[in-house]
Amino acid sequence: MSHKNILHMLSPLRHVSPFDVNMALDAGYDAVVPYTNVEIGEVAGLVQDAIFSRGPTGVKRTGIFIGGKNAILALDMLDAARKAMVPPFEASVFADPAGSFTTAAALVACVEKKLKDKGADLSGRRVVVFGATGVVGFASGVIAAGQGGKVSLVGYDGAERVTKLAETAKARFDVDLDGVDGSTDPLKVAALKDAEVIVSAGKAGVQVLDSGQVAQAASLKVAADVNAVPPAGIEGIGAQDDGAPLAGTQAVGIGALAIGNVKYRVEAQLFRRMTETDEPLYLDFQDAFRLAQTIVG
Numbered sequence: 078m079s080h081k082n083i084l085h086m087l088s089p090l091r092h093v094s095p096f097d098v099n100m101a102l103d104a105g106y107d108a109v110v111p112y113t114n115v116e117i118g119e120v121a122g123l124v125q126d127a128i129f130s131r132g133p134t135g136v137k138r139t140g141i142f143i144g145g146k147n148a149i150l151a152l153d154m155l156d157a158a159r160k161a162m163v164p165p166f167e168a169s170v171f172a173d174p175a176g177s178f179t180t181a182a183a184l185v186a187c188v189e190k191k192l193k194d195k196g197a198d199l200s201g202r203r204v205v206v207f208g209a210t211g212v213v214g215f216a217s218g219v220i221a222a223g224q225g226g227k228v229s230l231v232g233y234d235g236a237e238r239v240t241k242l243a244e245t246a247k248a249r250f251d252v253d254l255d256g257v258d259g260s261t262d263p264l265k266v267a268a269l270k271d272a273e274v275i276v277s278a279g280k281a282g283v284q285v286l287d288s289g290q291v292a293q294a295a296s297l298k299v300a301a302d303v304n305a306v307p308p309a310g311i312e313g314i315g316a317q318d319d320g321a322p323l324a325g326t327q328a329v330g331i332g333a334l335a336i337g338n339v340k341y342r343v344e345a346q347l348f349r350r351m352t353e354t355d356e357p358l359y360l361d362f363q364d365a366f367r368l369a370q371t372i373v374g
Contacts, residue, residue: 080135081107082352085127087115087154088144096176097144100341104348106140120154121161124168133165140351143172148212149245150174152361159359169351169358173344177212178362179369181278183339184213184301185220186369187331188274191299191320200225203296205272207231207259207286208279208310209239213303215246217276220366222252231259231268233279262290269294277302277310288312292325300326305333343369 084106086093093111101109112123128136143154151174158170173179189199204221208214209230222228232239240256247253257268265286269275272294279285281304291300291311300323304310309332313324319335322328343365351358358364 080138082138084109084140086111086142104345105352120157124158124161128166139168141170145174167357171360175212177216179344179365180340181216182365182369186373190373202273204228204274206276214278229255229257231257273298275300282306284308285310297328301331
């Protein structure tokens with residue numbers, strides 16, 4: 078009996094992401110089935126319902142995808158799915174809430190590559206993340222800190238929320254992050270002092286930093302912006318820039334489409350791994366980052 082590749086997509090939100098549905102089907106899944114408004118307590122039941130119907134062979138062609146817009150909840154749901162497995166009935170699971178893990182992995186890998194081109198790396202570098210209360214910004218900060226970066230999360234509405242996120246990152250991932258107030262233009266400039274890497278992961282279509290503010294980051298080496306909707310999050314960075322000189326600085330810029338090209342390849346390849354493996358995989362931002370590093374070289 079030939080078993081089709083079936084992906085069950087679990088989201089705590091009202092909808093699953095059409096982007097991820099497209100990606101999964103293009104990567105080789107024959108069917109993608111959405112489950113929405115899923116609470117963490119429901120994960121085990123859904124997973125076990127999916128794995129027991131196909132036998133030890135068919136379960137290898139069964140995948141679980143965790144979406145949503147909350148990084149910690151997605152990882153908790155991934156853990157709940159893993160614990161629900163009953164070997165040899167064990168399916169692969171991939172967490173990528175709002176595409177944040179694969180996007181953040183691509184972003185940090187691209188930044189790391191540009192630093193290496195300059196004879197440097199992330200270790201000890203001062204990394205300042207704007208849009209840090211969002212899932213991409215938070216995940217980027219965690220990944221960069223894991224590579225030895227000295228990361229500050231900048232809060233557009235003050236330091237309280239980003240400080241709590243930094244505490245969460247320490248407890249969950251054992252990385253050190255700082256929370257910084259960026260609620261006014263002068264505070265943004267203050268946050269950029271000694272910055273060697275700037276990450277902009279704010280809301281689409283919103284300029285976070287203008288060229289004058291960026292120019293005051295005298296130590297800046299690389300600036301990366303994931304906003305593909307005009308205007309750019311960082312003024313002066315084009316969506317397709319991939320190491321282009323950033324006017325008014327000694328740094329280079331990386332735009333949303335350059336990052337997106339790597340993100341697309343990372344997500345597609347992780348989906349393909351799930352359809353091809355005979356051993357269950359449990360994929361999160363760390364797996365995405367390792368693959369992104371390989372892709373960018």
